[in-house]
Amino acid sequence: xxxxxxxxxxxxxxxxxxxxxxxxxxxxxxxxxxxxxxxxxxxxxxxxxxxxxxxxxxxxxxxxxxxxxxxxxxxxxxxxxxxxxxxxxxxxxxxxxxxxxxxxxxxxxxxxxxxxxxxxxxxxxxxxxxxxxxxxxxxxxxxxxxxxxxxxxxxxxxxxxxxxxxxxxxxxxxxxxxxxxxxxxxxxxxxxxxxxxxxxxxxxxxxxxxxxxxxxxxxxxxxxxxxxxxxxxxxxxxxxxxxxxxxxxxxxxxxxxxxxxxxxxxxxxxxxxxxxxxxxxxxxxxxxxxxxxxxxxxxxxxxxxxxxxxxxxxxxxxxxxxxxxxxxxxxxxxxxxxxxxxxxxxxxxxxxxxxxxxxxxxxxxxxxxxxxxxxxxxxxxxxxxxxxxxxxxxxxxxxxxxxxxxxxxxxxxxxxxxxxxxxxxxxxxxxxxxxxxxxxxxxxxxxxxxxxxxxxxxxxxxxxxxxxxxxxxxxxxxxxxxxxxxxxxxxxxxxxxxxxxxxx
Ligand code: CA
Numbered sequence: 001x002x003x004x005x006x007x008x009x010x011x012x013x014x015x016x017x018x019x020x021x022x023x024x025x026x027x028x029x030x031x032x033x034x035x036x037x038x039x040x041x042x043x044x045x046x047x048x049x050x051x052x053x054x055x056x057x058x059x060x061x062x063x064x065x066x067x068x069x070x071x072x073x074x075x076x077x078x079x080x081x082x083x084x085x086x087x088x089x090x091x092x093x094x095x096x097x098x099x100x101x102x103x104x105x106x107x108x109x110x111x112x113x114x115x116x117x118x119x120x121x122x123x124x125x126x127x128x129x130x131x132x133x134x135x136x137x138x139x140x141x142x143x144x145x146x147x148x149x150x151x152x153x154x155x156x157x158x159x160x161x162x163x164x165x166x167x168x169x170x171x172x173x174x175x176x177x178x179x180x181x182x183x184x185x186x187x188x189x190x191x192x193x194x195x196x197x198x199x200x201x202x203x204x205x206x207x208x209x210x211x212x213x214x215x216x217x218x219x220x221x222x223x224x225x226x227x228x229x230x231x232x233x234x235x236x237x238x239x240x241x242x243x244x245x246x247x248x249x250x251x252x253x254x255x256x257x258x259x260x261x262x263x264x265x266x267x268x269x270x271x272x273x274x275x276x277x278x279x280x281x282x283x284x285x286x287x288x289x290x291x292x293x294x295x296x297x298x299x300x301x302x303x304x305x306x307x308x309x310x311x312x313x314x315x316x317x318x319x320x321x322x323x324x325x326x327x328x329x330x331x332x333x334x335x336x337x338x339x340x341x342x343x344x345x346x347x348x349x350x351x352x353x354x355x356x357x358x359x360x361x362x363x364x365x366x367x368x369x370x371x372x373x374x375x376x377x378x379x380x381x382x383x384x385x386x387x388x389x390x391x392x393x394x395x396x397x398x399x400x401x402x403x404x405x406x407x408x409x410x411x412x413x414x415x416x417x418x419x420x421x422x423x424x425x426x427x428x429x430x431x432x433x434x435x436x437x438x439x440x441x442x443x444x445x446x447x448x449x450x451x452x453x454x455x456x457x458x459x460x461x462x463x464x465x466x467x468x469x470x471x472x473x474x475x476x477x478x479x480x481x482x483x484x485x486x487x488x489x490x491x492x493x494x495x496x497x498x499x500x501x502x503x504x
Contacts, residue, residue: 021372022113022194023344024308027363028295029081029198030288031074031121031205032328033314035339037285041065044224045320049282051289053296054341057312061343062352062388068418069360070402072316072328072335074205075123077360081315082106082124084364084379086403086472093405093480096494097125097159101486103376105364106130109196112373117184120177120200126487127154127163133188135180137173138165141202143209146173148180158487172211173202174284178291182298196371199295204284206326214283223278228443230267231323236447237434238427243411245319245327248273256280274321281320309344309370313363322443329411331402331425332444336418344370348388356396357420358384380472401468405480408501413479417465424449424461428476435461 039046040058069077071087079092082104087093090102098104107130110116115132122128122136134151138161141147149163168176181199189195203210233240248270256276263269292312299305317335319325328335340358342348361381368375369383386393399419406413406429416425416434423444425434433449435458448454469476481502483494 023370024194024304025109025114025196025367025371026295026299026308026310027196027198027367028200028292028310028312029121030201030203030312030314031123032316032318033204033285033288033339034318034320034334035065035067035314035337036334037204037282037318037320038339040341041339044226045278045282048221048223049218049286051285053289053292054312054339057292057296057310057343058341058351060345060350061310061341062348062354064340064342064358065353065355067313067338067340067358067360068336068400068402069316069338070400071404072330072402073404073407074315074328075125076405077315078122078124080360081363084361084376084381086361086380086401086474087405087480088403088472088474088478089378089380091484091486092124094407094483094498096483097485097487097490099484099486100124100126100129100158103378104130105367106196106198108364108368108373108376109371112368112371113193114196114371115190115193116196117188118198118200119180119184120173120198121202121205122160122200125160125490126485127158127160133184136160137202138163140205141173143173143202143207144171145169146171146176146202157489159490172287174287174291175211177201178294181295185298185302185304194371196367201288201291203288204281208277208280208284210280210283211287214286217283217286218279221279223275223282225271225274226320226322226443228323228445229274229321230270231445233323238412238430238432239330239332239414239425239434240323240325242430243325243330244409245325245329245411246270247277247321247324247326270324277326278320306345309342311363311367312339312341313360314338315360327409329404329407329409331404331414331416331418331423333438333442336402342388344388349390352390354387356384356387356393357398357400357418358387359397359400399464399468401465401472401474403474415465415469415474415476417461417468419461419464422457422461424458424465426465428479433458 035041036043039050040055075095076087076092079090079098083090110130118134135148147165147167153164155162316328317337319334322334365375365381365383369385403415412427414427421439423436434447435449436444
């Protein structure tokens with residue numbers, strides 16, 4: 001090699017090594033997107049409402065079939081994702097703000113030399129920290145004519161909803177969030193630094209207001225019903241007995257049309273509501289999939305896709321009519337499971353499917369590990385980077401701890417564990433148990449907690465639950481009524497709100 005070529009060759013190697021050490025990370029997340037509403041996951045919507053762009057991501061990367069959350073509700077799950085800690089450790093048990101003075105994934109990434117950006121649904125109430133740029137929806141945000149609070153327009157109180165809003169008239173939230181992300185890539189991104197970018201959609205959260213161009217999508221299609229659409233838990237499940245998540249109930253979410261609203265509660269009404277609900281939900285999903293097509297096309301055109309990890313997930317799962325329910329909260333499979341798809345060219349072999357139990361608790365650790373940053377000792381999950389790289393991890397978890405704190409919809413608070421084939425749930429305010437054998441009863445229709453044949457298994461699972469609860473550092477008497485947002489004004493507001501609710 002001559003004297004001219006050698007230095008060029010060496011600097012090419014060094015640049016490539018640096019790039020390999022710190023790959024770009026694009027973390028895409030939707031709100032309430034159930035895994036079984038993505039056709040790559042199969043299921044009853046795969047044929048009627050396919051998601052080709054997400055399917056392509058799965059075919060080019062790794063799809064996890066057992067990715068779960070530790071608290072199946074929006075704001076708390078997001079706090080887990082940001083911190084790698086359970087709710088009782090990160091301070092967000094319910095719909096309260098995240099104390100942004102604590103270490104978070106974006107802060108670590110920024111300090112580690114990443115250019116950090118964030119657009120879309122945030123819902124952690126206190127102004128985000130750890131970003132070079134952000135543009136977020138205040139609170140739940142609007143589906144149409146979506147308004148954002150931009151970095152620089154935040155309120156000095158630190159409370160997101162008090163920030164100055166800029167509305168985008170005529171835009172649907174999924175479209176404008178994508179548009180802003182692409183603007184960031186084209187105009188703000190610094191090509192000399194790796195990026196960590198969070199692209200987080202509002203859809204398909206209720207009230208499922210899809211873009212008008214999908215008004216006719218699925219209009220004449222009969223959406224297949226789940227076998228347990230007409231289930232109710234009477235005498236079997238405190239969750240199903242007490243919760244008002246029934247899709248045919250009186251909740252505002254079921255009042256789609258006057259005709260539906262006028263129907264008395266009945267089996268027929270549940271079927272009618274189900275059709276309307278699923279069409280609106282799947283139109284929102286279609287909007288996401290179409291927009292992801294644009295994002296993936298840009299990554300390819302720009303040459304970024306080669307060195308960019310794309311992770312797609314949701315903040316929790318969602319009932320799509322199973323047990324007659326919509327919404328989330330419960331430890332039941334449809335609510336507990338999330339989609340998790342990761343494309344990482346050169347590291348993840350295409351078309352892989354893995355069954356290990358991955359938790360939302362693991363994401364921060366994994367992304368830091370991938371970025372070449374040490375995993376902080378106080379995080380409570382585990383990096384699944386070795387799994388992404390195709391390895392078998394012998395001592396990977398075979399069970400995990402879950403806890404939901406009462407907020408609304410009358411869904412009773414509970415905690416429990418899920419093992420590879422069993423689930424034990426304890427409703428702490430009702431002192432009742434549920435036990436499911438997921439192998440023989442994957443849709444959780446038979447509560448075995450009172451079955452004498454399961455007495456010994458029940459006892460050993462109760463012991464395991466106590467051990468995992470202790471390992472997680474949770475105290476069952478801590479019911480989450482003392483928010484720790486790091487903001488005195490917000491803490492006071494939340495305490496008063498929770499006290500009013502408790503008095504009802
Ligand atoms: Ca959510």
